Amino acid sequence: MSDLETLSAAVPAALAGQRLDQVLAQLFPDYSRARLQQWIKAGQVQVDGKQLRPKDRLLGGEQVAVQATAAREVTWQAQPLPLNIVYEDEHILVIDKPAGLVVHPASGNPDGTLVNALLNHAPELDAVPRAGIVHRLDKETSGLLVVARTLKSQKHLVDMLQARVMKRQYQAVICGVMPSGGTVEAPIGRHPVDRKRMAVVANGKPAVTHYRVIRRFRAHSHIRVDLDTGRTHQIRVHMAHIRHPLVGDPVYGQRLRIPPDSSEQMMATLRRFRRQALHAARLGLEHPASGEPLEWQAPLPDDMVRLLEVLQQDADEHA
Template identity: 60%
Template sequence: MSSENRITGHYAVPPELSGKRLDQVAAGLISEHSRSRLQSWIKSGALTVNGKKCKPRDKVMLDDQLELDAEPEAQVTWEAEPISLDVVYEDEHLLVINKPAGLVVHPAAGHAAGTLVNALLNYAPEVENLPRAGIVHRLDKDTSGIMVVARSLVAHTSLVEQLQTRTMGREYEAVVVGTLTGGATVDAPIGRHPTDRKRMAVVPNGKPAVTHYRLVERFAAHTHIRCKLESGRTHQIRVHMAHVRHPLVGDPVYGGRLRLPKGTSDELREVLADFNRQALHAQQLTLEHPETGEILSWEAPLPDDMIELIEALRKHAKELEQSAY
């Protein structure tokens, strides 16, 4: 098999992973592959440390060099399903889609079918041979917007590298509770919540996470913001905005109870009560094409439910402003 069709990579052990087991370090550095696959590569010698075959439980130290050189094989066993996709762009290497809110990305407990992966296997069967069916970054089930999927190993390797080096640009739009006075940066590490393993939280020993946000429009008691990520931690924007006491509207995990602004009209109360997902949309994606090197960018317009939410907040703010005179 030619080298260009193999799964390869070189990784240096960073300070925060020094002294940990090889399988743990591999999972942290090569997160686009499943833990079971990484384990099998370690045992087979496809994943080595400083050129030597090791056991999964062996400890690795700062600056040790992990080298991956493995043959691709069928990576998924899920079924293809004829689920419609909103395809924004496609070629032999890339598939860019606008994911609707409510669509789960990966099959998991409680969602064995009806996911984006099932749809991809039907639309582009070749992704069966790629790690995680070509998905290199995820959106939460109830987050809408732009996602890129690799259709080739060349693309997969390039996209993972762009994510790791933070050269892939991702911007999101969100509506948060409270009135922000200006943009800012949240630089706070994220990891599993210490007592609730289903949630993420800002924790001292978490992975570095940086979110930049700026104001788009301020309402009476809410703010429409645009966020740019430097990292891609699970639930990052949701956790960071809740951390600075401005949780996303409708967030069922980090938003707390419904808070209604003073003088809320019946119309706005109904819109806020019915908005039962986090008000978060992946609006723009910019990356370097894995084959041509061309810088490409795509945008996905706000979905109808967020447009309705913003219009209701804007109308309420104007009504309050007019009643003050």
């Protein structure tokens, strides 16, 4: 356990009759309801010197004291792995993740992940749920993600995500020539047959994806994508749903189609691109402590730059 701080407050009369956990959530909004309930059950909350249950109701006027401590949340090991840190202070980290790096340890990837590297760089993350990861990127998706270094920062960033005010902009290369931009609004959930995949399903969670064309090629398009929601595999699923799957997507892609009269270089480039051509290019948020609006950009990785160069060369040769 590591001490954070002692929180104290008087219960205002306006909250009389509410449950202890409800009162704490309003008195200390920097912490999640689940975290506050955990502290109550662990005996770290006293009301007029007494321990109560989360469901016990207050009369108003009581003095509440919370010993706000953070238990070790993760059992993953720290590993000295390279990290491309774009921004860092005592509240958050912003990372430019390379393609091929798994975010969280799991059965197939017990170590060598972004989390292992983060724990080595910032050991205090072992006291933050999910080692501070607020939003994920798929293994083969590159680009920016933010990590919370404290419970308060995590709560603030999660609230921003839920309120849809965190700006996340991606770039992607898709199959097919898009005539213009648009919006996909289609619910996403588990595939009814293949449970490892996601799909557009009637009973899925709401998902909204906006896309705009940056460049068109003979049989592909370079697009910018903005998310209103953050469902698992959202961009990949939505683009496949409108029949423009991402180049190289091994799960939601289509059979490789090479434009007629393509050069050897063009054919080789498309065949060798074995990951979804997706990059988290811009990230914007309100700093959890200062409230200052911040934004970062990450340049396209070399493999996507090369892919776009070859597609443009092909388009020029057939103009």
